[in-house]
Amino acid sequence: MQIILITVAVIALVGLVVGVGLVATGKKFHVDVDEKEAAVRAVLPGNNCGACGYAGCDAMAAAIAKGEAPVNGCPVGGSPVAEEIGAIMGVEAGEVEKKAAFVKCKGSCDVTHNQGNYIGVKDCRTAVLSGMNVTECDYGCLGFGSCQTVCPNDAIKVVNGVAVVNENKCVACGLCVKACPKGLIEIVPVKNRIRVQCSNKERGPIVKKSCEAGCIGCTLCVRQCEAGAITVTNNIAHIDYEKCTQCGKCAEKCPSKVILPGA
Numbered sequence: 001m002q003i004i005l006i007t008v009a010v011i012a013l014v015g016l017v018v019g020v021g022l023v024a025t026g027k028k029f030h031v032d033v034d035e036k037e038a039a040v041r042a043v044l045p046g047n048n049c050g051a052c053g054y055a056g057c058d059a060m061a062a063a064i065a066k067g068e069a070p071v072n073g074c075p076v077g078g079s080p081v082a083e084e085i086g087a088i089m090g091v092e093a094g095e096v097e098k099k100a101a102f103v104k105c106k107g108s109c110d111v112t113h114n115q116g117n118y119i120g121v122k123d124c125r126t127a128v129l130s131g132m133n134v135t136e137c138d139y140g141c142l143g144f145g146s147c148q149t150v151c152p153n154d155a156i157k158v159v160n161g162v163a164v165v166n167e168n169k170c171v172a173c174g175l176c177v178k179a180c181p182k183g184l185i186e187i188v189p190v191k192n193r194i195r196v197q198c199s200n201k202e203r204g205p206i207v208k209k210s211c212e213a214g215c216i217g218c219t220l221c222v223r224q225c226e227a228g229a230i231t232v233t234n235n236i237a238h239i240d241y242e243k244c245t246q247c248g249k250c251a252e253k254c255p256s257k258v259i260l261p262g263a
Contacts, residue, residue: 036088037065043084044074047152049173051075051187064089072096075172075187098190100170101156101177103147105184106197106258107140109161111212123149128181136210139200141184147176192241193262194251201234215258221250 041061048056052073054063063069064085072082072093079096086093118134120126124146127134134142143161155169156176163176167190177185184199196215200207204216217235229243230250237250237259251261 034062034065037061039088040064040085043077043081043088045076045081047076047173049076049175051172051174070094075099078171099172099187100167100190101147101165101172101174101185102188102195103141103156103163103165103185104195104197104199105139105141105162105182106213107135107137107162107211108159108213112137112140112161112210125179125181137200137207137214138210139182139184139202140211141182146179146181147185150175150179189241192239192244192246193260194239194244194246194248195260196237196239196258197260198236198256198258201236203235207235213256213258215254216256218255220253220255221259224249224253 038061041057044057044061046057050056052060052069052075054060054069060069060074064071064073071085071089071091072079072095074081074085075096078098079093082093082096112135114135118127118130118132120130120132122144124142124144127142127144141158141162143158143163145158145163147156147163148158152173152175153169153171155166155171156163157166158164163180163185165176172187174187177187182199188195198211198213198215200211200214202210204218207214207216215236217232217237219232221230221237222232226247226249227243227245229240229245231238231240239250246262248262251257251259
């Protein structure tokens with residue numbers, strides 16, 4: 001009986017010591033919760049995609065609460081989320097510019113072909129790691145759908161061998177951008193309809209052998225642009241969306257018809 005009482009006493013004493021230690025530790029390492037930060041975090045969608053430029057929604061909420069990030073900085077949530085966060089922070093949210101993913105490749109099965117019979121895992125990243133050049137264009141879409149697999153909104157599909165984005169479904173989370181091993185996808189403003197649908201950096205004659213719809217770097221588009229919004233670097237045309245006036249003259253003159261003509 002005495003042994004049992006001693007055991008109970010020891011256990012109680014240990015429990016008391018541990019309890020006191022936990023309380024002391026809790027006070028020492030206590031971090032005050034920013035109520036605004038918590039409220040903003042509750043509004044953010046929780047995708048943790050990094051499209052806002054921060055590591056995740058927690059980091060974004062902390063930055064907004066500190067005034068280091070705009071209240072409309074979440075491209076996934078759009079205007080509704082921006083308005084809620086603006087109300088929490090006591091500022092005007094402003095209109096959120098709609099953005100969407102854009103695939104810089106027009107190389108469907110009609111204009112380019114496979115140069116080998118790839119029998120590995122049907123995944124773009126795996127195909128690239130295999131070292132095999134699956135299509136005739138080394139810069140083009142492989143069509144195995146790594147981007148499609150990671151899209152949480154079913155906004156991107158492989159159609160006729162090339163990825164195509166449904167802008168009505170796309171929330172510009174950027175997951176497809178990270179998934180594409182060829183670097184073919186970028187996030188662009190939806191309002192800017194003039195876009196270069198190619199990523200091939202080879203010279204014109206080589207491009208034409210591998211894809212009928214490739215940019216040949218002829219610079220005709222550059223000479224047509226009165227706003228200085230289009231340049232050719234590494235044999236491929238690039239558009240500065242801040243300068244582009246959407247006139248469409250570059251698309252009209254493009255001999256490969258690789259510049260989208262806009263709306």
